[in-house]
Amino acid sequence: MSSRTRATASPLFVPHKTDRRSARVARDEFAAARVQARHASQPETIRTKTGAAPELRPTYPAAGRPGPDSGRGGRLKLPAHRMTTATASGAYPFLAEGGLGAQGIYVGQDVHAEAAFTYDPFALYGRLEGFTNPNILLAGIIGMGKSALAKSLAVRAVAFGYRIYVPCDPKGEWTVVTQELGGQTIALGPGLPGRLNPLDAPARPHAVSEADWTTEVRKRRLLLLGSLAKTVLRRELHPMEHTALDIALDHVVAYRTSTGTTPLLGDVAYVLGSPEQLEAATGDRSGRLGHAAEDLAHALRRLIHGDLAGMFDAPSTVRFDPGAPMLSIDLSRLGGAGDDTGLVLAMTCASAWMESALSDPTGGRRWVIYDEAWRVMRHVALLERMQSQWKLSRGLGIANMMVIHRLSDLLTAGDAGSRGRALAEGLLTDCSTRIIYRQEADQLATAAAVLGLTGVETQAVSALTKGRGLWKVAGRSFITQHLLHPRERELFDTDLRMAA
Numbered sequence: 469m470s471s472r473t474r475a476t477a478s479p480l481f482v483p484h485k486t487d488r489r490s491a492r493v494a495r496d497e498f499a500a501a502r503v504q505a506r507h508a509s510q511p512e513t514i515r516t517k518t519g520a521a522p523e524l525r526p527t528y529p530a531a532g533r534p535g536p537d538s539g540r541g542g543r544l545k546l547p548a549h550r551m552t553t554a555t556a557s558g559a560y561p562f563l564a565e566g567g568l569g570a571q572g573i574y575v576g577q578d579v580h581a582e583a584a585f586t587y588d589p590f591a592l593y594g595r596l597e598g599f600t601n602p603n604i605l606l607a608g609i610i611g612m613g614k615s616a617l618a619k620s621l622a623v624r625a626v627a628f629g630y631r632i633y634v635p636c637d638p639k640g641e642w643t644v645v646t647q648e649l650g651g652q653t654i655a656l657g658p659g660l661p662g663r664l665n666p667l668d669a670p671a672r673p674h675a676v677s678e679a680d681w682t683t684e685v686r687k688r689r690l691l692l693l694g695s696l697a698k699t700v701l702r703r704e705l706h707p708m709e710h711t712a713l714d715i716a717l718d719h720v721v722a723y724r725t726s727t728g729t730t731p732l733l734g735d736v737a738y739v740l741g742s743p744e745q746l747e748a749a750t751g752d753r754s755g756r757l758g759h760a761a762e763d764l765a766h767a768l769r770r771l772i773h774g775d776l777a778g779m780f781d782a783p784s785t786v787r788f789d790p791g792a793p794m795l796s797i798d799l800s801r802l803g804g805a806g807d808d809t810g811l812v813l814a815m816t817c818a819s820a821w822m823e824s825a826l827s828d829p830t831g832g833r834r835w836v837i838y839d840e841a842w843r844v845m846r847h848v849a850l851l852e853r854m855q856s857q858w859k860l861s862r863g864l865g866i867a868n869m870m871v872i873h874r875l876s877d878l879l880t881a882g883d884a885g886s887r888g889r890a891l892a893e894g895l896l897t898d899c900s901t902r903i904i905y906r907q908e909a910d911q912l913a914t915a916a917a918v919l920g921l922t923g924v925e926t927q928a929v930s931a932l933t934k935g936r937g938l939w940k941v942a943g944r945s946f947i948t949q950h951l952l953h954p955r956e957r958e959l960f961d962t963d964l965r966m967a968a
Contacts, residue, residue: 567585567946575621580947603895613935619959636797643798648959657800664817690713693713693736694713736768799811812844826866838871851892854868855894855898875914875918878893903938
């Protein structure tokens, strides 16, 4: 009778006040002893190795790495808590913005969400909370692709039925884009055949009476004349100067209406320089009004006999085509000598002439793009006209886009508390969409203060690459990579001369 080996296992004695680690080790040893006892009781012939191969076994047990460096704490017991997804997104870091929806103009790729990014100010108005106006601010240093973005948005907006107006093209870069779309380009400058009469009366809307429209046209003409005078004189007009402008304009309009022709700037300048005509209109023979109008007459003389002669002192040689997909006014022949006054005067006249199209209630929805707007930030008169257009954007059905280089350009409009600074800051406030391309290190503090950027957004702006920008739309932030079609890249290339 052969003896058979027997093995038994019994629970180990564990002291009552042992620590958690010792208790865990004791349980593991007891479990290992039970397994060993079970295998020892089986015959040698039926014993098999169980478990994974040695090279496939985990380094640590399922409970995790043992020891004080395991990173495990004790069992955390907290009561159940219910929260919204908006709150949970702040606690869970691996989330991306949901985007603005699929309706709109394709811009490129949302970097964080890795999804397509679309934008349409007219589609977002009334649908996105906090989106109170369709106006856009676009800022970025040279070479980062902000001009390509502006042109790309304009070209793609045409496919949605929108019309594009570019009242100021200081470098002539929009001409080729306009021609490619079959639009209309008006080139103004010394020696060019183009003529624009800024005193042209817009077509009267059907819903406005003749008397009301006559009053509206007079108000627009007075605003234009005042803007031109303030730009040249670089100061506000005195009360008697305003009176002289009113009387001179009414005198010229009455004469031109009787002859069936349109008033011209030269007519107004001639009356301002003729004290006897002003006195005859008012009945005041003291000569004070004629003396007060001397500066006004000399200010308007620049548009008639100065460096802008021949452009705005004759009847218009071009007519606005309301059916054209794009209209641009090429002012690249002006302002090249470093003096922006001529460029601003031309832009003021062109803007007034273009208002005839903007005021048409049947003109549909349109984009108005002010390229290189930093050049006009120092001129209060033009800022006033831009502010009026910004405020009336919803009623006119237009989306204004202002393109600048740095956020500090807004601060060049004047000293703190001045009229110019207030107008520039007002334009920024009335932009629900702010697109910021890369800014230099010395501009980050200004950008953060002006736009209210967070620390993360400020750091992101400093590291943006070409074509990538921070979009702030009604308080929501996106990092978007602008994508260009090869034909667009060829059409928008502003480095052609550098490459050649």
